[in-house]
Amino acid sequence: MLYRPDRSVEAASAEITGTLPTSIAIRLGDIAHARSGDKGGGANIGVLAFNEEGFEFLLSTLSADRVAAYFEPMQPGEVRRYELPNLLALNFVLPTVLAGGGSRSLRIDAQGKCLGQILLEMPLEIDPQRFARCARR
Amino acid sequence: MPTITIGNAQGFWGDQPDAPARLLEQYPALDFLTLDYLAEVSMSILALQREREPHAGYARDFVDVVRSLAPAWRAGSRLRVVCNAGGLNPEACAQACGRALAEAGVRKRIGIVRGDDVLDLLRKNPGEASFRNLESGRPLREVADRLITANAYIGGRAVARALDQGADIVISGRVADPSLTVGICVHAFGWSWTDYARLANATVGGHIIECGAQATGGIATHWLEVPEPGNVGFPVLEVNENADLVVTKPRGTGGEVSLRTVKEQLLYEIGDPKNYLSPDCRVDFSTLRVAAVGPDRVSVTGAGGSAPPDTFKVSATYRDGYSASGSLTIFGRDALAKARRSGEIILERLRRAGLECERSEVEYLGANAAARGILSSPVLLETVLRISVADPRREVVERFTRELAALITGGPQGLTGYAAGRPGVHPVFAFWPCLVSRERVIVSTSVSGGG
Numbered sequence: 179m180l181y182r183p184d185r186s187v188e189a190a191s192a193e194i195t196g197t198l199p200t201s202i203a204i205r206l207g208d209i210a211h212a213r214s215g216d217k218g219g220g221a222n223i224g225v226l227a228f229n230e231e232g233f234e235f236l237l238s239t240l241s242a243d244r245v246a247a248y249f250e251p252m253q254p255g256e257v258r259r260y261e262l263p264n265l266l267a268l269n270f271v272l273p274t275v276l277a278g279g280g281s282r283s284l285r286i287d288a289q290g291k292c293l294g295q296i297l298l299e300m301p302l303e304i305d306p307q308r309f310a311r312c313a314r315r
Numbered sequence: 316m317p318t319i320t321i322g323n324a325q326g327f328w329g330d331q332p333d334a335p336a337r338l339l340e341q342y343p344a345l346d347f348l349t350l351d352y353l354a355e356v357s358m359s360i361l362a363l364q365r366e367r368e369p370h371a372g373y374a375r376d377f378v379d380v381v382r383s384l385a386p387a388w389r390a391g392s393r394l395r396v397v398c399n400a401g402g403l404n405p406e407a408c409a410q411a412c413g414r415a416l417a418e419a420g421v422r423k424r425i426g427i428v429r430g431d432d433v434l435d436l437l438r439k440n441p442g443e444a445s446f447r448n449l450e451s452g453r454p455l456r457e458v459a460d461r462l463i464t465a466n467a468y469i470g471g472r473a474v475a476r477a478l479d480q481g482a483d484i485v486i487s488g489r490v491a492d493p494s495l496t497v498g499i500c501v502h503a504f505g506w507s508w509t510d511y512a513r514l515a516n517a518t519v520g521g522h523i524i525e526c527g528a529q530a531t532g533g534i535a536t537h538w539l540e541v542p543e544p545g546n547v548g549f550p551v552l553e554v555n556e557n558a559d560l561v562v563t564k565p566r567g568t569g570g571e572v573s574l575r576t577v578k579e580q581l582l583y584e585i586g587d588p589k590n591y592l593s594p595d596c597r598v599d600f601s602t603l604r605v606a607a608v609g610p611d612r613v614s615v616t617g618a619g620g621s622a623p624p625d626t627f628k629v630s631a632t633y634r635d636g637y638s639a640s641g642s643l644t645i646f647g648r649d650a651l652a653k654a655r656r657s658g659e660i661i662l663e664r665l666r667r668a669g670l671e672c673e674r675s676e677v678e679y680l681g682a683n684a685a686a687r688g689i690l691s692s693p694v695l696l697e698t699v700l701r702i703s704v705a706d707p708r709r710e711v712v713e714r715f716t717r718e719l720a721a722l723i724t725g726g727p728q729g730l731t732g733y734a735a736g737r738p739g740v741h742p743v744f745a746f747w748p749c750l751v752s753r754e755r756v757i758v759s760t761s762v763s764g765g766g
Contacts, residue, residue, distance in 0.1 A: 211536035224582025251688025
């Protein structure tokens, strides 16, 4: 799982010289699954870690600000994050991301069905050993 | 401990038409079946149908469902059905179902739930504070003359009452989706309407099954690994008198009930998980315990519950002009640049004709259109140019649909995919969420037929 075509040059060179890289590039979807849908003019994205270590990592890494910055081109509004440790999940609410909502939006994804998949493509940096633990389902 | 089973075989209006009969065949002991037909915009479609024909205004597909269940009922099934297919006209829906049952030689008692329609109330009080748009804060006055529908999301009480009165089929309008399940549970177990912990866990059960196959593998992140999605089993809840739930599906069907599918569906279309509002109670998801308890069996217990707000949410819709959306496929070298230029040409032509649309959107499918600006596009040899416009004036939108075709001869080489002809012009129904105090919504039930 560590050998990825999108790994950084540093990671690749560390591999050649035999030292372990301190962090590697992954996508959120390597350690979590998600579901999204519309809520009026906005949408929510539930993000579920595969395991507890992954949830701890998401708690510290996947802030509301970070999700807001990622979705900035879609003008998500003031992103709110809710924590559900019992489900190892975070719920993000993006109040204006649908540009008018299911009934008015002209966009191909008027109902926010793709937002979960988009968020799972978010690039993240993580310690490789920690990644191995977070990726376990 | 006595347990009841509640299935769902219709997650939205347009779901698999034979799913109800198939679910009953696969799970003959099923006690109750819930069917959900209403989304935010469905009501306005029903309103247009009723404008043309006074006996319309309900989900006609439900009559076919009733007909499809008749053989099982004749063979002795005790299944009872609870749905919101009544839309704007539960009486007409009940009459049509009554006729279908009579033709099939089945005697069933049909219950009707009325009172969710608050359109007159909103029309007469456009200045009222609670009718302001919940999201934008704008006063209803701005759209009051264009209102088409307004329905309060009512709770499960009327459903329970109709079942208590002996209904085998309950036809309602805008009962909140999870409240169909809650009403069934209160009827079956006699819970108090202030037993909020039980109501809350039942509400969670209704929330899980209300979108049908979404609980059993549909739209799961790992959908490619879900077994036999083409033969997906619809969800079944086993509920006991403590409101403890097990989510499952019929044996021998495709799909999957697992921690992954159930937890994803728990998070579907929710806001603050500690304050999920239903007409029956406030639900706290943060105390839920979810556990795999067998093959395709997941238990869900421990929802927190408290008293609901003293208002109902209202789902209103109003006319908001017209829209059209057209697509053309462009194949070849520099496909994306060609698509961009084609889109610009169309909008520029409308501008030059003095018919600029109020809103327009140009997208390039295949170029990560759904994630535009977030995920960059790969180099493409093929893209679908999708142009959408909206305007209060129908003639402007119509002109757009005529401009599109000119690209066939004047546009880039490799442009194709126009065989479907001009795109249609559709009225836009916008959504107006607001609140209404409970005492102004008079809900009633009646049960008739059968014997």
